[in-house]
Amino acid sequence: MKFKIIGFTVLLAAIAGSAALAAQTSQGVVFKPTSVTLPAPGGLYTGQDAALLNSHCLTCHSAGFVNRQPKLSLAAWTAEVTKMRTVFGASIDDANIKMVAQALVDRQNK
């Protein structure tokens, strides 16, 4: 196994600003405390029915995945939106499922 030599000052720099200490091992593997910030480019729906979709869909996921679907039938979109409630816990009632599914079909057909 490759042995990595981590200089003392380098290690100090890696953990500076964090209360957590890097976990060092005799094998030379160093697990640095890791903290990241996630971006949000293009997260919102725009265009037709954007307000409706932003109010119902953005709690759990950004818009891109939905916009990038192939053309799907009303039945297929209804199944997808219903799954958001039954599996992923979205608080969306039957009337709104119908509205959101129809909006998604309309956006693809415009």
Added chain:
Amino acid sequence: MYPEMISEPVAGRLKRRSLLQASVAAGAMGALAATAPRAWADDATVSLPFDNGVRPIVAAGTFPGKGEMILQRTRAPLLETPWDVFRQHLFIPNDRAYVRWHMADFPTSVDPGTFRLKISGAVDRPYELTLAELVNEFAPRKLAAVNQCSGNSRGHISPRVAGAQWNNGAMYNAMYTGVPLSVLLAKAGVKPSATHVAFRSLEQLTPPYPAADRFEKVLPLGRANDGDVMVAYEMNGDTFPLLNGFPTRLVVPGWYSTYWVKMVHEIEVMEHPGEGFWMKVAYKVPNNPTGAMTPGQKGVDFVPISAMVPRSFITSHVDGDKIQTGRTINAEGFAFGGNSAVKAVEFSSDGGATYKPAVLGKNWGKYGNRAWRVAFEIPKAGAYTLMVRATNEAGQTQPKIAAWNPGGFMYNAIEQINVVAS
């Protein structure tokens, strides 16, 4: 030629070497397409080769620990590896490996000092390990393996289905370092009544994401204990990027990535296959080796997805390339066998009418990528279709048309590149 055909991939060195190699190769390739990396503007897009295939390209550093990637979804992140990366690397650099999270409740901070790997359930001696103990107390195993999303290439499936609309970039080959799960389970002493092993991540189970559908994946005990499945803590000689599962990732070589649980920290030996959504409902395929059925077919027996099928790719050429007649041309690429080793790779320059065997590159192990090369010549001008197909040791050969199932899983049709000879 891939730089990794000469030496083992090592963190840091891999990136510098490959950039050098790519520029040398681009200069030496003459009539072949240049492979030099392209620079993208902030609003750059790529057009994937299927309907509604335009995707943003996000610049290096947009997502933590990741280079330039194809944006499939911002939250929870879905990032695809641009095809150029596969043309340059047999082992994909950590910052270019694709990213796929179902839910956005994974932690954005991980403290390696307090992290524990827990082994419990139907065992005689449940225990916990710190990261230092995981690394220091067990002999490390290295394994080359392809991690491939179950739905890789879903955008090519016909008829189209809902889901992540990937081109071919939801896969990556890497050299993993870790501890075989069989060793970790032996230390705990698996009870004779045990049948399955469940794996859970650091997922935080915070609203709105329902705790009942936490991302739990389950392996049959025989697979979990086969000596190849392992808890990895390094990928290509460096720790994992957070988005690829820092600090520990389950490696299930030969099986689709849905089982490769990121940030794995709970391993529970069970006496049943589990009841969770991610095993009982999601990621299910028709009960046959290729996951095939016809659209609308009734009475299909669905089972959890498992073994990968073979795939192969051409990296020396891309669609629309112009090639010269009457001279020897090298076609190159890579292949993987899926759940068994690559047995053969065959190449066709006449649209599949005839195939000739390829020479295979260094064997990094049965689960990893294998480079291939074929010399061919086009006698007269015209349009030609280059094709490549792999056969694995289990006897599976790539089909001309991919199997279809409603999840859009297990795509592995023979790849085709259209070129013009003059």
